[in-house]
Amino acid sequence: MSSFETYIENSKRNCSELYGLDPEVIPKLKVGLTEEELERKKEIFSSVLGIVKHFMQKLIYYMDGTPTLVIITDHEGSVLDIYGDPSIKEMVDAIDLKVGAQFLEEEVGTNSVSLALRHEEPIALIGNDHYQQALSGVACYSAPFAYFDEGGLAGTVSMMTLIDYASQFHLGLLSSAVDSIERELQLQKQNEQLQLLNQVLINSTPLGIVMTDNYGSVLEYNTAAEEITEIPKEFIYETGIGQIAEIENYINQALMNGEKIENKEITMIMKDGQSKVCHLDVFPLFSEGQIIGAFAQFRDMTQYHELQKQVVESEKLSAIGKLGTGLAHEIRNPLTSIMGLTQLLQENNQQNKYLEIITDELERMASLVNQFVILGKPTDIQRESCDVNRLLSNTVELMKSNTRLQNSTITFQPSQYNLETQIDPSKIKQVLINFIKNALEAMPNGGEVVVDSALLEETEEVHISIQDNGEGMTEEEISQLGKLFFTTKENGIGMGLPICFDIVKAHLGRVEYDSEKGQGTQVNLYLPVS
Incomplete structure (x- = not known):
């Protein structure tokens, strides 16, 4: 006896002896989720449902002529989505199969969804494999799929068709489709993780980063770019990189010529009239030899430039101070002599007013010399x-x-x-x-x-x-x-x-x-x- 047959036999025994189900009664699926719970489930499974639908619609297309209904459930057997051939609608209505309903063996008897979830492998129930006689006219195929990091089951993908269209190949086709779905889900998750990592790296760097497509439309504009340019990313996404003409020119150049531009010094004028000096690198992005966009990074060098100016100014002041000190000592000696002699002349000269002018100017020169001396010395304070x-x-x-x-x-x-x-x-x-x-x-x-x-x-x-x-x-x-x-x-x-x-x-x-x-x-x- 195969494992399928064992699973089915044990399930039917439970339905009869444990659950006391009547095989002649039409099974009815009960709604196991409230509207709020259902919406929350759909939100959690939104990306999963989209990928499953993409692959299963392809499968339905290749099974042209076979009336097929696709059912997606979560790991508890709750129905999250239904689509496919409306010709099976009569059977669906008979068992109250709808979004939010739940496949429970104790309620609807032997079914492929419950068996696939319990044994974690694809299951096929054809005709009388079902416990209820009302389902003897259909063939059901269910395959579990895993998605979450914990490795547990995420749910099942099932196909229902009329028994006249049943085939031993259907379960294999469904299993292959589910394998493709799992690979796509895993790839999507990896892409999301990479995207998250990229965002963390891009937004944690002090470098301003701008990425464009081959038409110059902005694809990425990080936090540092916002801070340096003082232009919000929403505004850049809406209006384009033209708002930063200094960067746009070099991006266009890279897109046209396919050449990288490195360590270019640019000056950006802010709204308040202040300027920022930045160093810019722009690299064209290629795919199979074709330019698909541009990557620009720039860093604010304003403080560095200001520091350079201060260093130059300090060196100038140091040189002037040394010159002033030397010059002051050379000038001070003759000044002292001249001022002394002028004072002697004032005692006997009637043209004192001219001597006063001379004295004032000499004192001014002495003051200038003293300031040079002070400027040439480090400031020493006595607290x-x-x-x-x-x-x-x-x-x-x-x-x-x-x-x-x-x-x-x-x-x-x-x-x-x-x-x-x-x-x-x-x-x-x-x-x-x-x-x-x-x-x-x-x-x-x-x-x-x-x-x-x-x-x-x-x-x-x-x-x-x-x-x-x-x-x-x-x-x-x-x-x-x-x-x-x-x-x-x-x-x-x-x-x-x-x-x-x-x-x-x-x-x-x-x-x-x-x-x-x-x-x-x-x-x-x-x-x-x-």
Whole structure:
């Protein structure tokens, strides 16, 4: 006796002795799933059902002339899909076969679905192999299929036809189709895993990545590309890579010529007018010798370029400092002699006004020399505990003598908190004098300078602001502040602020400017509380 025959005999015995089923009663399938459960099952099996339908419709096509009904169930025997020849509809209606119904041996007797699930192999029941006589006119073939990682059964694919069309080859055809279905499902799963891995790799890299087809339509645009270009991927997918003309030109070049482009420097202008420098590589993609698309990757090199500029600027400053120090020592000696002799002449010369002019200019030269000397040396600070409010008050009082000459006023609004911190008072006073002097000079027709202080508890900083209602500055002028020899003053030499910035930097502080042309300027000095 074959294993098929044994399976069928045992099943029929269970139907008779264990379940007490009457073979003359037409079996009725009961609905085992609620609508919500059915929808959830369909969602889980959506990709499976699509692939099964594709292969089974091909099988039905090759079995032209054989009325065939295809039934797909899950691992519990619940029907998930039915399609095929409507000529068997009468039989289907008789046993209430519909989506959501369940094949249970204790309910419908011996059936190929239950046997295939139980024994995990293809089963054929033809005519009287069924327990119920109502099914003696049909042939049913069921084959289980596996899909999930656990290796358990995912469900069954079954064919039902009239007994007149039964053939020993049908089970073999069904088994072959199910083998193809399993291979396709496995391949699809591998592709999904590879796609997921590709997405993780593409979206975790700091490189901006753009992939196009051979027409230039965007297929891939990763997270880094969004961040660098500041253009959302949805917008790029909708409008195309033309939104980034700097990249589009090279992609088109690669698609037309089939040549790779490497390490090309491009500059992208952002919406706010700022620019980003990027290095770009573009590679054409080939399949069987034909260009099928392009792959572009680019990296933001803006910070690197800024660092290079800072290094060059630092080298320039170092060279200037060395030159200035040497030059200053050479100039200082004759200056000292000239100033001394001029003072002697003033005691006996009636043309003192000319000598005063000479003396003023010589003192200006001496000041210039001193600034060169300071600029050429590293900033050395001697920290000590200092009351910032008192330092500000003394500095403001000192500068009030300058305000009378310029028809201006200066007021100090101290913080209510004790602003005690470790700084070099003389160096910070030098910075404050410079900032206040600049504020007064920015108001040639008079005005008001307001100095105030505050404690920023969140950042643990002392905040000092110096605000004037003078001429103000443009954004371009603000961006140049602190660069050696840059000045907005007619008689300025552009060395005061670089020295001040170095002093603040040595204190681990920072300086920020808030200014608008014609609206005045506010200098914000931040020093850490220590």
